[in-house]
Amino acid sequence: MTIYLIDEPYAEVGLAYAANDPNSRAVLLQDAVYLAQKGRPQGRVYAIGDDVARRGLTGHIDPSVQTIDYGKLVEMMETERVVCFL
Amino acid sequence: MSCGENLPSQASDGRPAITLTIEVSQNSYMASFGIILTGGPYQTQRWDTACRIADAALGRSDRVTFFLFLDGIYNALGTQVFPMLEKLPMDSFKGLVAKGAVMYACETCSYNRGLGEGTDFYPGIKLAGIPTVAMMASECDRLLTL
Numbered sequence: 001m002t003i004y005l006i007d008e009p010y011a012e013v014g015l016a017y018a019a020n021d022p023n024s025r026a027v028l029l030q031d032a033v034y035l036a037q038k039g040r041p042q043g044r045v046y047a048i049g050d051d052v053a054r055r056g057l058t059g060h061i062d063p064s065v066q067t068i069d070y071g072k073l074v075e076m077m078e079t080e081r082v083v084c085f086l
Numbered sequence: 087m088s089c090g091e092n093l094p095s096q097a098s099d100g101r102p103a104i105t106l107t108i109e110v111s112q113n114s115y116m117a118s119f120g121i122i123l124t125g126g127p128y129q130t131q132r133w134d135t136a137c138r139i140a141d142a143a144l145g146r147s148d149r150v151t152f153f154l155f156l157d158g159i160y161n162a163l164g165t166q167v168f169p170m171l172e173k174l175p176m177d178s179f180k181g182l183v184a185k186g187a188v189m190y191a192c193e194t195c196s197y198n199r200g201l202g203e204g205t206d207f208y209p210g211i212k213l214a215g216i217p218t219v220a221m222m223a224s225e226c227d228r229l230l231t232l
Contacts, residue, residue: 005230030131050138051131070142078117078148082228086132 001025002081007032014085019043027073028065029086033057036065048073118149120226122219126160127175128168132232133161137178139230144185151226152182153219154191154211159201162191164208176208183210190214190222 004026006014011032018026019042028036028047036047037060049067052058061067068076121140125132140150154161166176183189193213196202203213223229 029135070138071145074119074139074142074146074148077119077228078146082230084229084231086230086232 002083003027003076005029005082005084005086006035007086010085011035014083015042015045017083017085018045025076025080027068027076031055033061036061038062046073115149116147117143117227118151118225119143120151120153120222120229122153122155122229122231123158123161124156125232126157127166129157133158133175134178136230136232137175137182140182140187141178141185144182144187149226150182150187151222152179152187152189153214153222154189154195155219156192156195159191159195159199162189162196162207162211163201164206180208180210188212190218192216 001023002021002025004014004018004021004024006018006026007029008031011028015026015035018024024043026043026045028045028051030048030051033047033051033055034057036045036052037057040062045065046068047061047065049069052061052067119140121136123133123136127133136152140152143150161175161179164176166174168174179189189211191203191207191211191213193215196207196213201207203211
């Protein structure tokens with residue numbers, strides 16, 4: 001499995017790479033969490049909960065997106081390949 | 087581990103030669119994270135994200151090594167002032183150093199900006215060159231660029 005860490009300004013590119021990787025998990029950080037809004041994400045997408053809350057997007061996130069904290073992100077990165085689009 | 091024992095102590099212009107040094111902890115750890123941070127404080131969120139990831143990693147007994155690069159070296163500045171903030175960005179980095187993070191700052195980036203170890207940076211910051219980045223990248227399990 002590969003973890004794609006995604007932020008603007010490369011978010012669309014990163015999500016496209018992740019969408020073409022059947023074993024991917026895309027994690028949206030910082031301003032990329034705007035792309036987690038309802039109707040936008042495709043594939044297995046996570047978003048950092050603190051970054052969602054900081055931008056007032058709580059309640060506006062697509063139900064398919066799982067919000068995680070940094071501890072969970074680190075746990076995922078410990079065992080999986082990581083690709084940065086930050 | 088030190089790789090610089092046989093290097094000259096001074097560069098041709100009289101400045102101290104860059105010594106390639108990577109500290110290897112004797113403690114057991116789960117994974118090692120290398121973080122190259124190019125964003126300064128009071129600029130973007132990147133320094134904060136880097137600190138939060140590092141703090142979570144240290145909390146899980148992972149090893150964390152920072153290389154502060156380009157404007158990222160301003161995170162090492164010990165004279166930061168921002169009266170409206172109870173906790174300054176440098177306080178987060180100091181906390182990480184206290185928890186065992188290794189904090190390198192690019193020597194050339196610092197020199198070019200008129201900053202130096204021991205005068206402008208808080209304790210725990212080590213000046214290092216690009217070879218240290220290469221060593222860090224080759225030795226860490228996960229490399230993040232922020």
